Amino acid sequence: xxxxxxxxxxxxxxxxxxxxxxxxxxxxxxxxxxxxxxxxxxxxxxxxxxxxxxxxxxxxxxxxxxxxxxxxxxxxxxxxxxxxxxxxxxxxxxxxxxxxxxxxxxxxxxxxxxxxxxxxxxxxxxxxxxxxxxxxxxxxxxxxxxxxxxxxxxxxxxxxxxxxxxxxxxxxxxxxxxxxxxxxxxxxxxxxxxxxxxxxxxxxxxxxxxxxxxxxxxxxxxxxxxxxxxxxxxxxxxxxxxxxxxxxxxxxxxxxxxxxxxxxxxxxxxxxxxxxxxxxxxxxxxxxxxxxxxxxxxxxxxxxxxxxxxx
Ligand code: G3H
Ligand code: 13P
Ligand code: ZN
Numbered sequence: 457x458x459x460x461x462x463x464x465x466x467x468x469x470x471x472x473x474x475x476x477x478x479x480x481x482x483x484x485x486x487x488x489x490x491x492x493x494x495x496x497x498x499x500x501x502x503x504x505x506x507x508x509x510x511x512x513x514x515x516x517x518x519x520x521x522x523x524x525x526x527x528x529x530x531x532x533x534x535x536x537x538x539x540x541x542x543x544x545x546x547x548x549x550x551x552x553x554x555x556x557x558x559x560x561x562x563x564x565x566x567x568x569x570x571x572x573x574x575x576x577x578x579x580x581x582x583x584x585x586x587x588x589x590x591x592x593x594x595x596x597x598x599x600x601x602x603x604x605x606x607x608x609x610x611x612x613x614x615x616x617x618x619x620x621x622x623x624x625x626x627x628x629x630x631x632x633x634x635x636x637x638x639x640x641x642x643x644x645x646x647x648x649x650x651x652x653x654x655x656x657x658x659x660x661x662x663x664x665x666x667x668x669x670x671x672x673x674x675x676x677x678x679x680x681x682x683x684x685x686x687x688x689x690x691x692x693x694x695x696x697x698x699x700x701x702x703x704x705x706x707x708x709x710x711x712x713x714x715x716x717x718x719x720x721x722x723x724x725x726x727x728x729x730x731x732x733x734x735x736x737x738x739x740x741x742x743x744x745x746x747x748x749x750x751x752x753x754x755x756x757x758x759x760x761x762x763x764x765x766x767x
Pocket of ligand 1: 506636
């Protein structure tokens with residue numbers, strides 16, 4: 457099976473009350489950990505590449521790694537550009553074999569967001585590629601852009617129908633309280649997503665796939681493991697998994713997770729070196745790191761996304 461778009465995945469996910477995991481990939485071990493978990497659980501998958509990942513690992517290497525995963529697993533896998541910030545970047549990924557792109561013009565004024573998204577949609581649809589757009593601004597860090605909490609803004613439900621109609625986008629990322637990175641909520645506070653906004657969006661766009669970015673849960677056992685092995689991560693708090701599960705049962709069809717994989721990988725490697733200070737063969741420490749990613753993704757598929765057995 458070749459790489460697929462997200463169209464059929466999202467139709468089934470919307471009807472089935474589950475979501476597809478969109479996991480960020482940067483190297484071979486990450487691709488392997490994610491896809492081995494999905495293969496064991498027969499889960500559809502979105503592998504996403506940020507501008508930073510593409511700069512780090514090179515477009516061709518990433519494409520070939522993902523193609524290898526498709527060949528090895530036989531799963532329906534979409535290859536998606538995460539947070540595309542220009543028409544040129546989206547075009548380059550479309551021309552280079554991606555099946556889905558995100559144009560993130562959410563920090564621009566409404567009319568400018570529409571114009572840029574529309575331009576990407578026209579090119580993408582001409583080439584059989586689907587487009588995710590974003591309305592509302594998430595806090596946190598993505599690539600070199602750091603959006604402060606006070607500059608973030610929830611999606612306004614009254615804007616979504618006009619935005620989707622005028623852009624022709626295939627899915628829409630909204631801001632309901634998630635944010636990028638490991639420091640999402642203040643320590644001691646009780647994280648709460650704005651389900652009232654999600655319900656309102658769902659009512660205005662029946663059947664339309666919604667995307668949640670910034671959906672890592674920041675498992676405390678990994679924060680502890682990092683801190684016990686020489687790290688320093690004070691007050692890292694994520695989105696409660698029961699709230700993500702609820703969102704997945706609603707209109708949310710794609711849930712983006714990156715930080716939790718970074719935590720699992722880093723915690724495992726830190727602990728490995730503490731226990732084996734004399735080791736220096738990368739295979740020795742990358743093997744348990746890959747296994748930790750696999751376990752994390754298996755947990756997300758089964759307990760959060762609900763997409764096991766849906767490939
Ligand atoms: O939302 C951003 C993703 O976590 C990707 O992060 O731009 O550092 O690769 P990155
Ligand atoms: P996290 O930082 O919560 O993992 O979010 C990742 C993301 O939204 C990628 O686009
Ligand atoms: Zn994101």
